[in-house]
Amino acid sequence: MKLPSMTPRSRLTLALLWLAVLALAGWWLGSRVELSGDLRKFMPAAETRGQKLLIEELGEGPGSRLLLVALSGSDAQTLAMQSSALRERLLPQPQFKLVANGGDSGLEAIPEGLRPYRYLLSDTADTHRFDRAFLSAELGQRVQDLGSPAAALLEPLLPRDPTLETLKLAEAWQPANAPQRLHGVWFDRAGREALLAIETRAAGFDPKGQQAAVDAIRAAFAEAAGKSGSRLTLSGPGAFSVEIGGRTAKEAGWIGTIDSVIFALLLWLAYRSWKAPLLGGLPLASGGLAGLAAVTFFFDGVHGITIAFGFTLIGVAQDYPIHLFSHQRAGLSPWASARALWPTLGTGVASTCIAYFTFLVSGVDGLKQLAVFTIAGLGVAALTTRFLLPGLIDPTPRDAADSVRLAGLWERFARWPRLSGPAYYLLAAAAIAIAWWAPGPFWQNDLSRLTPVPAPALARDAQLRGELGAPDVRYLVAVEARNAEVALQVLERLQPALAKLRADGAIAGFDSAARYLPSQAMQRARQARLPDRSQLQRAFNGAVTGSAFTADAFDGFVDDVETARTAPPLAPHDLDGTPLAAAIGGLLLEHNDHATALVSLNGLKDPAAVARVAKQHGAALLDLKQASESLVAAYRERVLLALALAWVLLIITVWIALGQPQRVLRVLSPMVLTTLLILAVLRGFGVELNLFHLVALILAAGLGLDYALFFDHAGDDHAEQLRTLHAIIVCSLTTLLVFALLALSSIPVLRAIGSTVALGVVCNFVLALLLVRQPATRKAFNT
Structure with a gap:
């Protein structure tokens, strides 16, 4: 069907309607999107006892809620007064469960x-x-x-x-390893810093709650300190998450600003039109809102990582209007141009969506959200480019094929030797060898290596934990029982053995819920002894x-x-609303069908001895570091299986679209070799691969497939080759600059994504020229 040509007035009307729909969709989504910061949504289902406990501790455990505070910069008496004033200001505030500075007698724990x-x-x-x-x-x-x-x-x-x-x-009930007291409050061993331990009500995965708690502490300190010159040091998971969130938002802000400016400048330079950047952004905005709407519809809440990472992934959608712009020329209707490009563009979109579709079978809720976001976003961006954007394009633009400079560049590329079969396999074998035998671990399993928290801040946190006698964050003794009562009874039998380990020096101290709340059986026995x-x-x-x-x-x-x-014996729920609830809340975890009692340890020196004693009493010593590493490994296995399935479906899709085995191999070969070269470069520089490298490899592969498909689509027609080259140069430059900026980020996750995709853009562009481009026919050159 031949669509009527669009007048300037009708193009303006369509643009305004499109913008109105986007604005309305943005307003509707803004009122309905519920953001989530629960990192457990990006974790696979826990299988072992340690993994299940790790998942619980990441968000709900006391370790994730604990903020460590140090006051310094004034004399000890002034700091003590400020510590007391800070505690008095924070205690009534609802966002805090516990504010301890050693200044109370402990009687407040018993209302x-x-x-x-x-x-x-x-x-x-x-x-x-x-x-x-x-x-x-x-x-x-x-x-x-x-x-x-x-x-x-x-x-x-x-x-x-x-x-x-x-x-x-x-x-x-006083802490077993409490710091020294000066002027009635806790101080470090040197007597120079007043110390406080604060437990928030907000879970560790609640960024808004942690931000509110940090803001309240800083505001209360400003009032307590006045103009004394005292300084506040705030540490702990919540403080780090607030700092990371602020730094991430700041970096994302300036990276996004620079990206937008670069995108606008490149499109203006490439097409000599101020309209190009505006029109090119419409499909991208449509895709982003569509992805967000899809996740909102299919899931209870949208994870912040889904939004941040999803918008990065659908950044590939910026290539769709660029291809349309570069292939447009006088005498050819924009609708006809879009129709001619659609089989190639559609194949690339379908292949990329299939790659992310496999995340739906990963069993990880966060990856499922990411898949839905990306598939919906890319699909809508492609459809709007095909069926809406042509109506806004000037039907008589400058033809990229008329560029003398571009023709000269293509001539230089045409003189490049094609990569022969033996050279291809030799290069692939070398890349595999480098990636496999490069020194250092191949995979990165340590989650702590992904944190952007500076090393001095982590060292400071460790020092404050040591001063406050905070428990070991790696090892826990866990008791699994059918209910809280049975768990408390096990703890009571375990306590004498742990006390002996403390006397023998295997541990410096321990804490458990039984220290605060005896089992009901123990309470009844004591009742029987009362006259x-x-x-x-x-x-x-x-x-x-x-x-x-x-x-x-x-x-x-x-x-x-x-x-x-x-009186009836006390049960855990009877302590709700009392200070004792805060004391045992993180040590006794009750579920619908079971309970988990934890014993926190201080100064663990002999894990084998503790593990042996725990096993004798039906408990287990859990190594959360080992649990996190096994969880990461399990996650990686799921992602690798998804990638393998993606490759199979991708090959089938390209085969159906192209039909000829020779063309299929020619289109897929740059993407395969690029993947191997990226791995070789990363491993050659000693980079341990993490999950974000894997996800970024999918994005890089999608870009490579697009480049190869369009070079294949150009065939041996010289004019089409020049238009394709123009489009791919603009696409690759915009993508390269975006991800090169990400590679310079201080956030490890962004750095991993940026470096991987930036390498992929360069390799894909070069290999597409060496493997897919075809020599132009003499007739095409003379035309």
Whole structure:
């Protein structure tokens, strides 16, 4: 069907309608897109115990929520006052579960409603009977206490707690390796920095929540410090994620700005028209919004990585209008030009979409999102280029084939020797040998190597963790049980063995939920040892007789013991809303069908001994570093399987499109050799390959296929060869500059993508010329 030619007015109307639809779609998506920062969506399904725990710890564990704070730059007394002021300002704020600086007595951990339960939480009833002799000894000790400097602290407790169970619990619950105290708060060993440990309510994968917490801490410190000149150091996963997010946004901002300027300049120079950059951006914008809409429709939330990485991947869509612009010439309708290009363009689009379609079978939610985004984006960008963009193109543009400079460049390329079969296989074999035998590990399994956090910041974090006695972030003892009660019982049996390991020097300390909340079985056993009201009253009256106290000085003591004796035992959910909930929240993880209890370790020196003891008690020592490496390896296997399937489907697609085995081999050969050369160059420079290199290889392969398809499409027609060369030069330059900038990024992920694709652009362009271009016929040259 021949479409009518578009008048300038109709072209303007179509452009305005297109822009209006994009604006409306952008507004609609902006009100409905729910962003997610949960990195677990880009992890494969965990299989081993360690992998499952790692996935939980990445987002919900206390380690991901812990922020470490150091105040410095003033004298110790000033820093102590500022530490207390900072704590007072942060405690009431809802984004924090715990703000600890060593300045509290620990009594706040037991709110009024839990005070009677102190006799079930304390181990006093395990070794003493509440008889007259025990109570007399306790009252005698209280007389001495009231004459000590601690009298002011103890006096308010005595009326209801003459045995000071509350104070015993507060002391027992103090951190096992707490730092020294100066002026009532925590300080480092040198006495120069006041220290705080803050646990956020926001999960570690919640960038907005972590940003809000960091902002609140900085604002509170600014108020507390005033003009004193004190400095705040903030460390921990949340602080790092905020810093990384800010740096990533900053780099993405300037890279995006430079990319946009370069894209506009190149298109203006290439087509001598200010309209070209504007028109060329319409299919790209349409594809981006379509990809975002597709992910929003098929998934509950859109991951931030999907958006950032997806827009990078569909950047290949900028090539579609460039091909249309370069092949347009006077006397040929833009609709006819688009129709003639469509089989080649469609084949390239279909092949690229097939490559990403295989991610749908990866079993990883994040990769599925990325596949849907890319497929929808590339498809819409290609369709709008085919069916909408021709209506906006000037039907009488400058023909690229008329360029004398371009013809001279093509003549120089034509003199390049074609890459023969033996040379091709020799080059491929050399690339394989370099990639395989290059020194150093082939794959990068260490997730920490992908962090853009500077080494000094990581060293500072390790120093603060050491000063605060924070637990080891690599090793944990884990207990899997059918419910929390069984898990707590296992912990209680395990604790004496761990205490012996501590005495033997295998570990410096440990912490578990059983330290704060005994099992219900243990609580019932303690209830059975408590006397009833009448027995306790007689024993206490006898103890008071002859003491320095009067019987009415301890109103409430007998009532509290009776309440503890008859009340239902405490369960984990009974601690909700209390400071104890924060203490055990990260150490006792309850699920619908099971519970996981964790034992955090300090100063682990003998993992084998700890593993042996844990196994004897039905627990396991987990190495989260090993778990992360095995998870990465499992992820890589899924991606490699997806790539293998992609190659098979890609070959089938090209075969169907071209039909001739010789043409299929000629089109695919540059892409294959480029992939091998990229691997050889990266490995030759000692680069360990990670998952992002693999995903970037797919993008590089898609670009190479496009270049080869269009050179094949040009055949031996000299004019078509020049137009194709013009299009591919513009495409490759824009892509090369974009990804070369990414290769200069300080973010390892962006650097991996940028370096891989930039190498691919260069290799694909050169190899397409050496392998696919055909010599122009004499008739074509003379025409």
